[in-house]
Amino acid sequence: MEHDDEDVDEHDTPAEVDATFRTLRRVAITHFVLFLAAVAGVPALSLTLDWWSGGRLAGGMSPGFAMAAFGLYAFFLVIGLAAATLSSAVEARMLGGRQDDEDRYADDTYPSDGETS
Amino acid sequence: MTATSIGTLVALIALVALITLVVRPRGTSTVDFYLAGQRVGVATNALAICGDYFSAASFLGVAAAVYVSGLDGVWYAVGFAAGFVPVLLFVAAPLRRFGEFSIPDFLGRRLASERVRLVAVGVVQIVILSYLVPQAVGSGITWQLLVGHGLPGLSPYATGVVLSTAVVAGLVAFGGMRGTTWTQAIQFLVLLGALVWLAVVVAGSGFHYSEAVADLSAEPLANPVHDESGWHLQPESNQLDATQPATFGQPGAAYGPLAQFALILTLVMGTAGLPHVMNRYFTSPTGTAARMTTVWVLGLAGLFYALAVMLGTAARQQIAAAVKHHPWLEELTVDGVLRVPEHALPVLGRIYGGDSGLAVVAAGALVAVMSTIAGLLLAAAASWGHDVYERHINPRATQSQAVWAGRASTAVVALAAGGLAIAMQPAEITPAVPSIVAAMVTWAFAIAGSALTPVFVLAIWWRGTTAAGATAGMVVGGLVSVTMFVVGALPIGPGLGEMLMTPTLVAAPLAALVTWFVSRATTPPADVERQWLVLHGTAADRHAERLARLTIASLGPKSRRSARSGGSARSGADTAGGDKGGHDADG
Numbered sequence: 001m002e003h004d005d006e007d008v009d010e011h012d013t014p015a016e017v018d019a020t021f022r023t024l025r026r027v028a029i030t031h032f033v034l035f036l037a038a039v040a041g042v043p044a045l046s047l048t049l050d051w052w053s054g055g056r057l058a059g060g061m062s063p064g065f066a067m068a069a070f071g072l073y074a075f076f077l078v079i080g081l082a083a084a085t086l087s088s089a090v091e092a093r094m095l096g097g098r099q100d101d102e103d104r105y106a107d108d109t110y111p112s113d114g115e116t117s
Numbered sequence: 118m119t120a121t122s123i124g125t126l127v128a129l130i131a132l133v134a135l136i137t138l139v140v141r142p143r144g145t146s147t148v149d150f151y152l153a154g155q156r157v158g159v160a161t162n163a164l165a166i167c168g169d170y171f172s173a174a175s176f177l178g179v180a181a182a183v184y185v186s187g188l189d190g191v192w193y194a195v196g197f198a199a200g201f202v203p204v205l206l207f208v209a210a211p212l213r214r215f216g217e218f219s220i221p222d223f224l225g226r227r228l229a230s231e232r233v234r235l236v237a238v239g240v241v242q243i244v245i246l247s248y249l250v251p252q253a254v255g256s257g258i259t260w261q262l263l264v265g266h267g268l269p270g271l272s273p274y275a276t277g278v279v280l281s282t283a284v285v286a287g288l289v290a291f292g293g294m295r296g297t298t299w300t301q302a303i304q305f306l307v308l309l310g311a312l313v314w315l316a317v318v319v320a321g322s323g324f325h326y327s328e329a330v331a332d333l334s335a336e337p338l339a340n341p342v343h344d345e346s347g348w349h350l351q352p353e354s355n356q357l358d359a360t361q362p363a364t365f366g367q368p369g370a371a372y373g374p375l376a377q378f379a380l381i382l383t384l385v386m387g388t389a390g391l392p393h394v395m396n397r398y399f400t401s402p403t404g405t406a407a408r409m410t411t412v413w414v415l416g417l418a419g420l421f422y423a424l425a426v427m428l429g430t431a432a433r434q435q436i437a438a439a440v441k442h443h444p445w446l447e448e449l450t451v452d453g454v455l456r457v458p459e460h461a462l463p464v465l466g467r468i469y470g471g472d473s474g475l476a477v478v479a480a481g482a483l484v485a486v487m488s489t490i491a492g493l494l495l496a497a498a499a500s501w502g503h504d505v506y507e508r509h510i511n512p513r514a515t516q517s518q519a520v521w522a523g524r525a526s527t528a529v530v531a532l533a534a535g536g537l538a539i540a541m542q543p544a545e546i547t548p549a550v551p552s553i554v555a556a557m558v559t560w561a562f563a564i565a566g567s568a569l570t571p572v573f574v575l576a577i578w579w580r581g582t583t584a585a586g587a588t589a590g591m592v593v594g595g596l597v598s599v600t601m602f603v604v605g606a607l608p609i610g611p612g613l614g615e616m617l618m619t620p621t622l623v624a625a626p627l628a629a630l631v632t633w634f635v636s637r638a639t640t641p642p643a644d645v646e647r648q649w650l651v652l653h654g655t656a657a658d659r660h661a662e663r664l665a666r667l668t669i670a671s672l673g674p675k676s677r678r679s680a681r682s683g684g685s686a687r688s689g690a691d692t693a694g695g696d697k698g699g700h701d702a703d704g
Binding site: 011012024025027031032040046047053054056057060061062064065068070072073074076079083087088095096 | 408
């Protein structure tokens with residue numbers, strides 16, 4: 001969704017935020033499960049499969065050592081980038097649309113997070 | 118130590134001091150002193166977070182842990198790097214959008230409770246001190262190796278501790294978050310530069326990573342121990358299979374099956390509770406910028422730890438081979454293996470670059486220590502100055518008084534950390550753990566991950582979290598983790614001790630459960646729906662982006678054209694938020 005300055009509404013309604021919150025929660029949990037599977041999976045494979053820590057890739061490094069030494073870091077970047085891009089896209093699509101005044105949250109002056117402190 | 122080495126170190130410290138002087142806070146507002154005006158851009162903040170996060174434990178400790186324990190040491194690198202994924206998924210954007218000064222401030226306002234704030238201050242201070250002491254230990258060890266002699270009346274180790282904490286405390290008190298942000302960013306580039314230089318010269322000398330792992334794994338892993346008969350090599354016992362020798366490329370040299378997962382989980386959970394790292398997110402212009410900052414951090418962390426693991430492996434192979442050509446290695450090694458594993462990178466630097474190489478690596482180590490100490494002292498200052506002094510001791514304090522309270526607290530906390538580091542005897546603890554510096558930092562991660570992270574995540578993602586629940590969760594998580602440390606430090610048998618020293622696997626779920634149960638029995642804050650809009654809405658982000666666009670547009674026709682094309686070319690506020698806020702602030 002694309003907005004010019006004039007079209008951007010600097011207020012969110014509770015319903016919009018709640019829907020976005022639920023979607024973001026789903027995005028975060030899905031990515032976290034994938035992340036956890038990889039982080040726990042690499043040491044788990046080292047403990048359970050001989051070829052994972054005993055096998056040799058080109059040059060002599062085992063698949064398990066290669067994953068722990070550099071493969072996992074690439075995975076963290078990919079999953080982080082995917083989650084950030086998706087989360088930001090969700091927010092852009094679900095929040096910031098112009099709403100009728102009566103649908104807005106009751107307090108017109110609200111919110112700007114800097115104003116809460 | 119040569120004149121070149123001294124010159125390198127002096128030039129580095131002078132550079133950091135100069136940057137602090139140039140970009141110091143101009144006013145006396147607390148937002149400027151603690152949060153750098155909340156206008157730190159994506160790239161700058163990512164570099165500063167890396168400077169904050171990559172401490173002596175990362176620079177010296179990860180390579181040392183790999184050097185001593187092989188694959189079991191690599192789990193440190195995995196855990197340290199992985200910690201930012203949960204931060205990105207659950208914490209970064211909402212935390213920034215809520216927009217406070219510190220973790221206690223966030224929890225206190227979110228749960229509308231001064232008791233929560235004060236309990237959080239207590240936990241945060243324990244985490245900060247647990248993290249500060251190993252940094253000071255790391256600087257002492259580095260000074261000992263690099264300079265070898267101390268100030269009058271002080272040992273070389275104590276001199277390193279005193280000088281590093283004193284210099285950084287002075288810079289932080291003077292420069293605040295703005296000065297610290299830029300010095301941390303520069304310090305991280307210096308740190309990364311030292312690591313890249315070392316990796317390039319090692320690789321250029323014919324080192325073959327994959328073959329080195331295979332060669333080192335072909336024989337039992339043995340490390341120096343000191344007993345009645347003096348120094349000698351002792352094979353590591355295999356924690357997974359007592360009938361097999363432990364080897365470099367296989368798990369089991371340091372941790373049993375459960376302890377391996379416990380270590381990784383402790384580091385993964387701990388990052389989201391580290392006060393000095395989380396405080397940096399409050400300096401981002403928007404929540405989206407905070408999220409994109411974390412993506413940058415993940416990339417930089419991956420590069421950094423991959424290099425650290427490679428160099429730990431290289432040190433294990435190359436130092437043993439270099440002993441016959443470098444007589445100075447005799448007193449540092451036992452049959453080709455270093456007595457103090459934290460010496461791995463500095464020694465590798467000296468082998469390949471002579472005294473200048475040693476100076477480059479030592480400068481990297483000191484920079485890692487200094488930038489992390491700076492972040493920790495700032496977090497301590499924000500916590501004491503804002504959450505205690507401004508809130509409870511002198512609620513009518515002027516901005517100037519509050520800033521001076523923060524400055525005074527940096528001095529007190531630095532003094533406490535330096536005193537504790539000097540009182541400790543790292544040489545006596547080193548044989549018990551793969552790397553004393555990495556192990557001590559792990560304790561800080563454990564307390565943070567057990568006491569703060571569960572409460573923190575629940576406060577962000579569950580409306581039902583209450584002040585009573587959060588207080589109970591922090592207390593239970595903190596107490597359980599500390600109790601498990603104490604029990605783990607006792608001689609209770611192989612495997613179990615290591616697991617208890619990384620207690621998050623047990624303590625964090627327990628803290629989350631207690632928070633949930635107590636919260637269910639009590640009432641959430643009355644304005645939770647209003648808070649939800651701030652945490653998970655993007656109104657403030659859009660407001661900040663609009664202001665940024667207007668500011669750019671007001672600069673001139675040329676800037677206006679680029680701002681307009683940037684705004685229309687981008688598809689969605691996602692990239693615009695992260696990029697624009699950051700670009701504007703960077704400029």
